[in-house]
Amino acid sequence: MTKLQAKNIVKRFDHNGTSVVALDGINLNVEEGDFVCLVGPSGCGKSTFLNIIAGLEKPDSGEILLNGKEISTPGPDRTMVFQEGALFPWLKVIDNVEFGLKIAGIPKGERRQISERYLDMMQLTKFSQSYIYQLSTGMKQRVAIARALALDPEILLMDEPFAALDSQTRDLLLVELQLIWERTRKTIIFVTHNIAESVVLGNRVAIFKHRPSKIKKEILIDYRRPRLAEDENLLKYQHEIIQELKSEVIEQKKTGD
Amino acid sequence: MKARTLANKLIFYVAIVAVWQLVFSLHVAPEQVIPSPYSVGAALGHGISSGSLLFGIGTSMWRLGAGLAIAIAAGMVLGIFIARFEFVNQVAGSFLLGLQSIPSVAWVPVAFLWFGKTDGGVIFVTVIGALFAVAMNTHSGIKNVPASLIDAGRNMGASGIQLVTNVIIPASFPHLISGFKQGWAYAWRGVISAEVIFAVLGLGSLMNIGTKSSDISQVISILIVIMFIGIAVDGLVFKRLERAVRIRWGPTS
Numbered sequence: 001m002t003k004l005q006a007k008n009i010v011k012r013f014d015h016n017g018t019s020v021v022a023l024d025g026i027n028l029n030v031e032e033g034d035f036v037c038l039v040g041p042s043g044c045g046k047s048t049f050l051n052i053i054a055g056l057e058k059p060d061s062g063e064i065l066l067n068g069k070e071i072s073t074p075g076p077d078r079t080m081v082f083q084e085g086a087l088f089p090w091l092k093v094i095d096n097v098e099f100g101l102k103i104a105g106i107p108k109g110e111r112r113q114i115s116e117r118y119l120d121m122m123q124l125t126k127f128s129q130s131y132i133y134q135l136s137t138g139m140k141q142r143v144a145i146a147r148a149l150a151l152d153p154e155i156l157l158m159d160e161p162f163a164a165l166d167s168q169t170r171d172l173l174l175v176e177l178q179l180i181w182e183r184t185r186k187t188i189i190f191v192t193h194n195i196a197e198s199v200v201l202g203n204r205v206a207i208f209k210h211r212p213s214k215i216k217k218e219i220l221i222d223y224r225r226p227r228l229a230e231d232e233n234l235l236k237y238q239h240e241i242i243q244e245l246k247s248e249v250i251e252q253k254k255t256g257d
Numbered sequence: 258m259k260a261r262t263l264a265n266k267l268i269f270y271v272a273i274v275a276v277w278q279l280v281f282s283l284h285v286a287p288e289q290v291i292p293s294p295y296s297v298g299a300a301l302g303h304g305i306s307s308g309s310l311l312f313g314i315g316t317s318m319w320r321l322g323a324g325l326a327i328a329i330a331a332g333m334v335l336g337i338f339i340a341r342f343e344f345v346n347q348v349a350g351s352f353l354l355g356l357q358s359i360p361s362v363a364w365v366p367v368a369f370l371w372f373g374k375t376d377g378g379v380i381f382v383t384v385i386g387a388l389f390a391v392a393m394n395t396h397s398g399i400k401n402v403p404a405s406l407i408d409a410g411r412n413m414g415a416s417g418i419q420l421v422t423n424v425i426i427p428a429s430f431p432h433l434i435s436g437f438k439q440g441w442a443y444a445w446r447g448v449i450s451a452e453v454i455f456a457v458l459g460l461g462s463l464m465n466i467g468t469k470s471s472d473i474s475q476v477i478s479i480l481i482v483i484m485f486i487g488i489a490v491d492g493l494v495f496k497r498l499e500r501a502v503r504i505r506w507g508p509t510s
Contacts, residue, residue: 056408076414086405090427090505100413103423133507151413 002068003187004030004053004155009062011048022048024212025062030155030189035181037190037198039241040208046191047083049213050159053189054080066154076100079148080157084164085140087132093143094119094128100151118146121180138169145177149184158190162197171229174200178226195245199237200227207244217244292474300478309463314482317448317459320376324383325444329437332388336395336436337421346396353389361386361447365454379451379459386447387440394436398429431506434498441490449483 011023022045030036038046051057053064055074063070066077079100087096097115106114119125122142132140141161148156162170174197181188192198198205199221209216221237274294281293288296304310339346339353364382372378402425410424426433452461460479467475 051408054412056411074411074414074416076412078412080409080412082405082409084405086403086409088406088409088424088427089507090430099410099423103414103419131505131507133505133509147413 001032002029003032003034003066004028004189005065005068006049006053007063007065009049009052009059009064011045011052011057011059021212023052023059024214026213026215028206028215030187033185033187035188035190035201035203037192037202037205038208039192039195039198039205039245040213041210041245042193044208044210045213046208047159050080050157050189050191053155054078054157056080076104076151077154078157079151079153080159081141081144081148081161083160085132085137085144085161087140087143087147089132091132092128093124093130093132093135096132096143097147097150099147104151114150115146118150121149121183122146122176136169137164138166138173141165141173145180149180149186153186155187155189158188160192161190163192163194170197174229175226177201182225195238195241196229196234198241199234200229200231205237205241207241289471289473292477296474297478297481300472300474301481304463304475304478310482313458313460313463313479314486317452317461318486320379320383320452320459321444321448324380324448325387325441327380328384328387328440328444329391331384332391332436332440333395333426333433335388335392337399337425339392340396340399353392357389357393361443362450362454364447365451368451369455374455374457376457378455379448379457382451383444383447387444390439390443391436394432394439395429398432398436399425401432402428431502434495434502437498438495441495445483445487445490 006026006028009023009026010021013020013022026049028036038049040046048057052059055064055071055078058072065071071078088099091099094112094115097118098111101111101114116125116128119128122145124139124142124146127135127139127143132143135143144161162173165173178201180186188201190198190201192201202221205219205221206215207217207219208214219237219240221234223233223237227234277294281288281291285291301310304313339349361382364385368378368381372381406424406428407420410420415423448459449461449464452459453465454461456462456465460483464476464479467473467479
């Protein structure tokens with residue numbers, strides 16, 4: 001069953017008075033339970049596309065369908081894990097995880113039960129009473145994932161969540177995220193500029209072409225899980241993506257970005 | 258507070274009184290100009306035993322509390338409003354800044370003509386003195402909320418008032434506190450100024466009485482009370498609020 005459909009999404013930006021096309025007709029179908037990575041050079045509009053799916057930005061034309069219904073506003077059915085976590089410093093870890101549940105009006109006791117379950121899943125139980133500044137970057141992203149999952153979304157959106165992590169922490173979270181995905185069967189769209197990361201995580205990797213931005217190619221990664229970052233069998237997929245992106249980078253240099 | 262800091266503080270205050278006593282003993286100025294620590298202490302003692310001092314403190318604090326509460330409530334609403342509608346800030350921003358720069362005491366004649374020598378007049382001066390400081394700080398606090406936090410709130414289903422109360426206000430809390438702190442300082446100046454001029458009860462009015470009877474000890478004793486109320490409010494209210502921020506945001510903020 002198709003979970004999410006993006007139909008011909010166009011987005012323009014005003015840049016010093018001239019209109020720049022950031023997204024030039026993006027089409028994407030995501031099946032229920034799929035794990036899709038969007039990869040491309042920085043500035044290619046992949047994060048903008050994710051924000052449009054989240055309803056945080058509006059496209060100039062095109063539509064997003066979730067379970068066949070058009071959506072245009074933000075909603076807890078599409079929770080996001082932001083690049084820098086975007087956690088609330090005034091709330092303890094557990095209250096951060098409960099935030100969306102509180103907004104939804106779920107009673108305190110039930111809220112606590114749910115948040116404790118996800119804190120446990122992300123191995124954060126020890127830190128439930130900590131404030132955000134006390135956590136390492138990796139811990140923060142765990143909290144962000146727990147917070148997004150606690151709302152039991154239809155689809156989980158992840159915007160370069162591991163970009164700021166050191167490589168050991170990242171490798172660990174790459175494996176953990178796969179286990180969580182297998183356990184929860186969530187549909188995930190994961191944005192990254194890191195090719196290795198995209199082939200470790202994705203069932204499918206959509207390669208973004210730069211300005212005007214389109215999906216240039218999608219490749220399927222049919223390989224057993226959990227995959228490890230250092231697995232050499234993944235290299236051929238990486239090479240395939242690099243070849244596709246190479247022309248992009250050259251193109252980018254020519255236009256002087 | 259560490260015992261050592263406390264001891265040092267005590268030594269500091271004792272030293273001030275000692276220097277004061279020394280200056281008095283040297284007779285550099287007549288007693289009507291520089292009173293002895295003892296006579297100021299006696300004036301304080303008399304104020305306490307007659308009940309006039311406590312009544313004065315109560316009256317001034319009541320006016321301060323009422324004025325500051327109104328100023329904080331209205332100032333926050335105003336601050337949120339100008340933050341929400343940027344054109345209001347563009348159009349009226351410098352006007353508000355101008356209003357903020359008017360010293361509280363300059364509103365006293367206006368208060369007199371509008372409200373007379375009443376509680377209402379004093380409270381008006383208090384409110385108007387603090388209002389714009391609270392509003393400007395609320396505005397800049399809201400403007401400084403990272404966009405990602407607002408996105409996160411919206412993403413998890415918050416919108417409208419819920420977004421304001423659950424994300425925007427708590428996120429700007431560190432700024433709000435400095436607004437309240439500034440607001441309180443202006444409000445306290447406003448209360449005392451209006452009371453001195455209007456002479457309608459309160460600590461300012463007690464100073465006024467001291468001046469009229471050329472009783473410098475009385476005037477200085479009230480001055481000391483006003484100062485210690487300032488120290489107490491800072492310690493009991495703002496130090497705690499600032500600690501609450503440090504606990505959450507971390508020691509660097």
